Amino acid sequence: xxxxxxxxxxxxxxxxxxxxxxxxxxxxxxxxxxxxxxxxxxxxxxxxxxxxxxxxxxxxxxxxxxxxxxxxxxxxxxxxxxxxxxxxxxxxxxxxxxxxxxxxxxxxxxxxxxxxxxxxxxxxxxxxxxxxxxxxxxxxxxxxxxxxxxxxxxxxxxxxxxxxxxxxxxxxxxxxxxxxxxxxxxxxxxxxxxxxxxxxxxxxxxxxxxxxxxxxxxxxxxxxxxxxxxxxxxxxxxxxxxxxxxxxxxxxxxxxxxxxxxxxxxxxxxxxxxxxxx
DNA sequence: CCCCAGTCCTGCGGGC
DNA sequence: TGCCCGCAGGACTGGG
Numbered sequence: 001x002x003x004x005x006x007x008x009x010x011x012x013x014x015x016x017x018x019x020x021x022x023x024x025x026x027x028x029x030x031x032x033x034x035x036x037x038x039x040x041x042x043x044x045x046x047x048x049x050x051x052x053x054x055x056x057x058x059x060x061x062x063x064x065x066x067x068x069x070x071x072x073x074x075x076x077x078x079x080x081x082x083x084x085x086x087x088x089x090x091x092x093x094x095x096x097x098x099x100x101x102x103x104x105x106x107x108x109x110x111x112x113x114x115x116x117x118x119x120x121x122x123x124x125x126x127x128x129x130x131x132x133x134x135x136x137x138x139x140x141x142x143x144x145x146x147x148x149x150x151x152x153x154x155x156x157x158x159x160x161x162x163x164x165x166x167x168x169x170x171x172x173x174x175x176x177x178x179x180x181x182x183x184x185x186x187x188x189x190x191x192x193x194x195x196x197x198x199x200x201x202x203x204x205x206x207x208x209x210x211x212x213x214x215x216x217x218x219x220x221x222x223x224x225x226x227x228x229x230x231x232x233x234x235x236x237x238x239x240x241x242x243x244x245x246x247x248x249x250x251x252x253x254x255x256x257x258x259x260x261x262x263x264x265x266x267x268x269x270x271x272x273x274x275x276x277x278x
Numbered sequence: 279c280c281c282c283a284g285t286c287c288t289g290c291g292g293g294c
Numbered sequence: 295t296g297c298c299c300g301c302a303g304g305a306c307t308g309g310g
């Protein structure tokens with residue numbers, strides 16, 4: 001479930017390991033069903049070969065490898081994808097490989113157990129079209145209370161499912177939505193239209209606080225152990241979770257029992273006592 | 279336009 | 295012990 005903190009951790013790990021280097025080749029490595037990689041291998045290879053990595057960025061939950069040719073390799077890990085510079089957890093689910101020249105670490109790998117992710121090459125124009133502010137909202141680390149109110153203030157949805165809308169705010173997923181609302185003291189069932197200015201402000205502060213903290217702890221590696229950083233090491237923010245996956249345990253703020261409900265087919269965790277509906 | 283259910287996919291754990 | 299089902303939740307699609 002890589003969300004913003006996990007993808008940001010991958011991005012930093014790749015940057016530290018490979019920095020600015022020349023691409024030697026891009027290969028599809030797949031012993032099972034192929035994942036979504038575009039364009040087709042020969043064309044992909046031709047477009048990236050010999051290019052230099054000019055920047056490593058993040059677009060919401062995607063890792064972006066910018067090349068000096070003005071093309072961007074966009075890796076979208078979805079549920080179980082990992083971007084690695086060391087041996088992957090298994091060879092079977094290794095999906096793609098970018099070979100580099102001139103350094104001790106000479107590969108960036110894409111590994112994906114479930115294979116829901118994708119690796120795509122875009123020109124700068126295509127990238128701006130696809131990931132502009134109309135398609136992808138402001139980054140959750142940078143979003144302001146005014147952005148939140150403008151983008152969600154008139155939505156008829158409940159606040160928790162609304163936080164998962166990447167057009168409104170980029171980077172928040174199911175896990176961090178629950179954590180953020182707990183810190184903000186806002187009930188997940190609260191309607192966006194009922195949110196006060198103070199609550200949009202509290203939500204903004206909580207969003208920045210939780211996500212910055214999660215980045216410092218290198219993301220959350222849950223029970224299935226799938227998520228890893230670029231060096232195949234676990235994150236540790238799961239030990240700091242306030243509500244996620246903690247149904248029936250004590251709220252760290254008020255000791256009431258944490259509840260689990262389902263909203264738009266997804267689990268929500270919250271404290272019914274200290275997260276107010278009003 | 280807005281929003282939600284259904285879809286893809288694999289591995290794991292519960293129930294029988 | 296083995297099988298089947300449900301669940302996990304990224305982003306996209308189709309339709310109400």
